[in-house]
Amino acid sequence: MLRCLRCKGDVAVHPSGLQCRKCSSVFPITNGVLRFVESQGYAGNFGFEWGKYARTQLDGEISNLSERQFIESTGFSPAELQGKWVLDIGCGMGRFADVASRWGANVVGIDLSLAADVAARNLCSRDNVWICQASVLNLPFLEQSFDYIYSIGVLHHTPDCEQSFKCLPKLLKPGGSIAIWLYSAYVRWYRMSDVYRKLTTKLSPKSLHALCVAIDPLYYIHRGLRWIPGIGSVLSGALSYAVPMNMNPSREWRLLDTFDWYSPVYQSKHTYEEVFRWFEDCGLR
Ligand SMILES: C[S@@+](CC[C@H](N)C(=O)[O-])C[C@H]1O[C@@H](n2cnc3c(N)ncnc32)[C@H](O)[C@@H]1O
Ligand SMILES: [Zn+2]
Structure with missing residues (x-):
């Protein structure tokens, strides 16, 4: 292919x-990754992120959250994917390629950043997973190669989400399925973060990560405020509006997701109308 x-x-x-x-x-091919780009381009923040949090979100004995998220965001089932050729666009450290390959699919994961190396390390024991470092905007595959394509939390981090999406349907075999998950343009809680992102996207990943660690105690202040009768919930609401950050009870997940929100150079948000139109433009049903 x-x-x-x-x-x-x-x-x-x-x-x-x-x-x-x-x-x-x-x-x-180096470190088990087939390379189609010479650098991470604008996605160096993701290389840093997934290098640092290489296994945090990988399913294991105590969590199957990634599998649940995979089902929720794609609608795919184990029976459908079994034995099929599946393309994971923007695989990151490989948590969803892990799920699809456990379900018995042949999974090709691509990522622009050095997250590809992390995915290759995490999944190197599987003989049904192949990892490439490549950009969705310039893919090395023949048309009609895949039964299923998914891309979770990726296309809105490219310079042009619509253009990136439209690179994909031609790679599907006739009757194949594609699922994408994007940031919503309807949610409004992050308004202030758009202001902060003007600065945070210019920091080095290391400095930005240190900043995420520094503001992390706000999480506990936040939780404390909720205990104050009456105005507590107003105060905690005001705090999350003023400083949007991830509120996962696990510190590691919280730091990862806060960094993930403030570091990407590109971050677009989308409406159903817009995305349905892209699907229709590509002749998808
Ligand atoms: C938020 S992470 C999501 C990773 C994975 N899908 C997950 O949910 O765990 C976004 C990923 O998209 C990748 N990415 C960004 N632009 C890309 C492009 N043009 N082509 C391929 N991957 C890209 C980044 O390197 C990063 O690993
Ligand atoms: Zn050639």
């Missing part, structure tokens, strides 16, 4: 990766 990114020619195995038969371009 692979083709040359530069000339669309056939590719063949080469000692250090894949090589195009036509233009001789080589796409290396």
Whole structure:
């Protein structure tokens, strides 16, 4: 299902990766990742994020939250995915590729950032998972290669969400399914964060992460305020409006998600109307 990114020619195995038969371009494999880009581009924050929180959201003995989130955001079921070819766009550290591959699918995960390396490490023991470092805007796959495509929390972090989405339907086999999950334009709690993001997106990932750690105690102030009878809930509401941050009871999840909100260079929000139109434009039902 692979083709040359530069000339669309056939590719063949080469000692250090894949090589195009036509233009001789080589796409290396390093750390178990097939590389189609030379850098993370604008997505370095995600390389940092998933390097730091490499397994936090991975399902395990104590949590199956990622599986529940996968079902909720795609509507896919284990019976459907079993034995099918599935493409995970923006796989991050691989938590949903983990779910789909546990369900018996053959999963190809792609990510622009070095999160790809983390996914490859997390899932290296599976023989039904392949990880590529590539951009959704320039994918190395033949048309009609996949039965299912999903992209959870990714396309709104690209320079143009609609354009990124429209790269995908042609990769589906006839009768295939695609599911995407995007930020909502209807939610309003984050208004103030749009102001802060003008600064936070310019900080280095390390500095921004230190800032997230520094403001984390607000979570406890927040919870304390709720105990004050009467005005407590007003005060805690005002605080979350003034400083939007993740309120997960787990400190690790909270820091991860607060960083995830304030670090991406691109962050767009979308309406149902808009997204339904994109699906219709692509001839999807
Ligand atoms: C918020 S993370 C979500 C990761 C994963 N889907 C999850 O929910 O755990 C967004 C991911 O999109 C990736 N990404 C951003 N722009 C991309 C692009 N143009 N092509 C592929 N991946 C991209 C980032 O590197 C990052 O890992
Ligand atoms: Zn080529």
